Amino acid sequence: VxxxxxxxxxxxxxxxxxxxxxxxxxxxxxxxxxxxxxxxxxxxxxxxxxxxxxxxxxxxxxxxxxxxxxxxxxxxxxxxxxxxxxxxxxxxxxxxxxxxxxxxxxxxxxxxxxxxxxxxxxxxxxxxxxxxxxxxxxxxxxxxxxxxxxxxxxxxxxxxxxxxxxxxxxxxxIQTPYGDRGGVVIEPWLTDQWYVDAKTLAQPAIEAVKTGVIEIVPKSWEKTFFHWMDNIQPWCVSRQLWWGHRIPAWYGSDGKCYVAETEEEARALAGEGVTLDRDSDVLDTWFSSALWPFATLGWPEQTGLLAKHYPNDLLISGFDILFFWDARMAMMGTHFMGAAPWKQLYLHGLVRAADGAKMSKSKGNTVDPLGLIDQYGADALRFFMAAMESQGRDIKMDERRVEGYRNFATKLWNAARFCQSNGIGASASVAAPQATLAVNRWIIGEVVDTVAALDKALADLRFDAAANAIYHFVWDQFCDWYLELIKPVLSAEGDTGEATETRRVAGWVLDQILVMLHPFMPFITEELWHALGERAGDLIVAEWPQPEASVDVEAKAETEWRIALVREIRSAKNELGISPGARLNAFVQGANDQTKGWINGFWTGAQRLARIDFAPLDDAAPEGATIQIVVNEATFVLPLDGIIDIAAEKTRLTKALEAVSKEAKSLDGRLSNPAFVEKAKPEAVEKARADHAEKSAEAERLAAALARLG
The missing domain is CATH 3.90.740.10 (Valyl/Leucyl/Isoleucyl-tRNA synthetase, editing domain)
Incomplete structure (x- = not known):
């Protein structure tokens, strides 16, 4: 000022x-x-x-x-x-x-x-x-x-x-300190306060981290922890506030101070004829909070809760209170209980504004989580937080991602409704059911892999990896492919054994999804858990999946071949502007015996999902323009005569490729210029990088489309 x-x-x-x-x-x-x-x-x-x-x-x-x-x-x-x-x-x-x-x-x-x-x-x-x-x-x-x-x-x-x-x-x-509440100049004022010998208290906590009794995750925060603890000053623990734990000190009429756990003890120390007046100060909030791991469990009494829950396994904390709270809990725990309060300390990042700036009321860039919950649901916001949390790095608030996870919840809801409408409900078994169809054996193996990925990610405290694993399994494997691949089985006439098996497997898989997804999206999963059938208890207390099954390598190879074939054909049609519903013939070249067997078992599925009809396996493709698609060792040739104007399509693709390549080259030139990267606004550089990635990907897609035209 x-x-x-x-x-x-x-x-x-x-x-x-x-x-x-x-x-x-x-x-x-x-x-x-x-x-x-x-x-x-x-x-x-x-x-x-x-x-x-x-x-x-x-x-x-x-x-x-x-x-x-x-x-x-x-x-x-x-x-x-x-x-x-x-x-x-x-x-x-x-x-x-x-x-x-x-x-x-x-x-x-x-x-x-x-x-x-x-x-x-x-x-x-x-x-x-x-x-x-x-x-x-x-x-x-x-x-x-x-x-x-x-x-x-x-x-x-x-x-x-x-x-x-x-x-x-x-x-x-001049620099002048102002109180943020009273708005007046703060006056340094020497007063008598109570202090704790923090340096002595800190030593066992430091040793606990050095010896691995307490593991700090990410490990990079250990340096900060040691810097603070090695340079710790005496801790002023008295505060002049209305509420809190009062300082256990009494001042006697004889001019002495008596410190005791109770007033009765203080009176006994003071002796007859001495009147006592208790110190009006209260303990620092962080002092009281530091007692949390054991004071909440009945300490100083040796209760059953204390024996059961102290020490705990894991503390999850924002990195900004590593010293204020976490280190003090470690200090108090090792002092009063003789053991560190937890084995691991996980330090997560903070939520920042979309541009990476710290949220501030004065800047007006804060986000009300209740508003996001009203708009997208608590599950979507919760999943966003987990998916973005990557070992302590700060999270950039991105409302579009929250909206995307709302769409993910909708996808799951619609998948559950599809299952219900096809006679698929709650599973009667915790263990994986027996299956003969390749697609059912494949999805059981995908559950096994997903559970393993989740277990590892959670053990490593990689919440982003855990969220990513369950997200892609639910959206990609289950919703996009498994439900599509089993539709012909479910729609077949009569109650076949294959349909019964598929309903049993699909119900079991959906149950495993709800259990695995519950920590991330507790509300929608609990709702669906009860909607799918009678349950012995709530989902929140259901057993974590232990499939006791293995990945069927043959079923995995065959099903992934089917998915690759359908995906490539759909992609080729899209690149060439061919209607997804257009039915094409497919001639097969160079297929080995295993692939021929897979083709024979996928005749109906290919017609439904890829809109192709396989020609007899020994037939040669006719002369003329074609799309050529390679999956594994086999080439699938799709004639285009009468479907599109090949010359016009090549001309269109060539022009589009030239235009987008020119844009990508221009952006590459800007990004290669140090003057632009160093002097331009960060958001401008970020946009240029995003545009370059988009144009480069589009150029690759167009080049691939040209290459497909035989």
Whole structure:
């Protein structure tokens, strides 16, 4: 803020003078009122101007107090006069200088009350006219008296025309701390407080991390942990608040202080005839919070809950409270319980605005989670948070991703409705059912793989990997492919054994999905769990999947071949602008015996999903334009005569490829230019990269489409 700098002459005592003959030292201050509690003047020990007076005294104007001149590196020879007034009771830096000078905290002078009004100091040297005066009024009075005493050094200003004017103070922009609640200037104020010997408490917690008793994940945070703990200062645990655990200390009428767990114990310590008054301060919030792992379980009583839950396995915490809370829990736990409160400490990132900036009310970039829940659902927001959490890195808020996970929930809901409408319901078995069809054996194996991926990801605390595993299994394998691949079986006439098997397998798989997805999307999964049939209990207490089955390699190969064939044919049609519903013939070249067997078993499925009719396996493809698709060792040739104008399509694709390649090359040139990457706005660089990736992918797609045209 815009403030002032006053310069005062402090007279040297005992007839001492500086080497240049001056009988005073000039000091500067932004808070003149604090000179009423000055206890020293500091100069730099390397400053030759003051070498002869170090250890001598000045006699303060107004109070007449004799204070020493001390050598301390806090005084900067290049700043102002090189001499600074020291008020240990009302300035953090001065407090440390005073301690280094041998002034004990008990002897430091205090000149303010709780309302920042002047009180008499312990030595009684403050003139009566200052006592009871507000700090800012006292400031004006000090300046007036120093000016009257001839001890104020005026600030001179020379105008352009040469005119010189004098002012009481030099205008300066100064750092000033304001309280965020009261909006007033914070006044450093020396008071008696209760402290904990944090350095001693910290040692067992440090050792626990060093020896691996506590594992910090990600490990990169260990360096920060050790830096804080190795440099820890005494911990001030008393607070002047209305609520909290009161300090267990009582002050007796005999002038002594009694610390005890209860007032009865304090009275016993004080003895007969001593009246007690309990300290009105309460413990620091972090002190009380540090007791959480065991105080919530009945401690200091040795309860069953305490025996069962202490120590715990894992603490999940934001990295921003590693020192404030997590380290203090470790300190308290090892001290009071003799064991660390948990085996692992996982530190996750913070949610930031979409552009990566920290959310701030003043910036107006905060996001109300309740608004997102109203719009997209709690499940979608919860899944977003898990999917974005990657080992402590901050999360950029992306509403489009939340919307995408809302669509994922809708996809699951529609899949469950499809199952219900086809006679698929709750599974009667926890174990994987027996299956003969390749597609059913394949999906059981996919469940096995997904459970294994989830177990590993959760054990490694990779919540993003866990969310990614269940997401792709549900959306890709189950919804997009398995349900499509079993439609011909379910729609076949009559109650075939294959249909019965498929319903049993599909019901079991859907149950496993609900259990695996429940930690990420608890509401929709619990709803579907009960909607699919009668249950013995709620999903939240259901057993975690243990399929006790293996991956069927043959079924996996065959089913993935079917998926690849359908995907490639659909992609080729899309690239060439052919309607998805257009029915094409497919001639097979170079297929081995295994592929021929798969083709014979996929005749109906290929007609339904890829809209192709297989020609007899020994027939050669006719002459003319074709699409050629390679899957494994076999080439599938699809004649295009009468379907599209080949020449026109080649011309269209060539022009489109040239245009998009030109755009990609231009963007590549911009991104290769250091001047653009370093000087452009980050969002502009990010957009250029995204556009380049999009154009490059489009060029690859068009080139592949041209290559397909035989």
């Amino acid at each position: 815009q403030g002032s700098f006053w310069h005062f002459r402090y007279p040297l005592a005992d007839g001492v003078t500086l080497d240049d003959g001056r009988d005073h030292i000039v000091v500067a201050t932004t808070r003149p009122e604090t000179m009423l509690a000055d206890m020293a003047v500091a100069v730099n020990g390397e400053d030759p101007r003051y070498a002869s007076v170090i250890g001598k005294f000045v006699e303060l104007p107004i109070t007449g107090r004799r204070v020493p001149i001390v050598a301390d590196d806090h005084a900067d020879p290049e700043l102002g006069s090189g001499a600074v007034k020291i008020t240990p009771g009302h300035d953090f830096n001065d407090f440390e200088v005073g301690r280094r000078a041998g002034i004990s905290a008990a002897d430091m002078l205090n000149m303010f009350d709780a309302e920042a009004k002047v009180v008499q100091t312990a030595d009684g040297l403050i003139p009566a006219e200052f006592v009871g005066v507000d700090r800012f009024d006292a400031r004006k009075l000090v300046v007036e008296q120093m000016k009257a005493l001839g001890r104020l050094v005026p600030h001179t200003v020379t105008a352009k025309d040469g005119e010189v004017t004098e002012h009481d103070a030099e205008p300066r922009t």
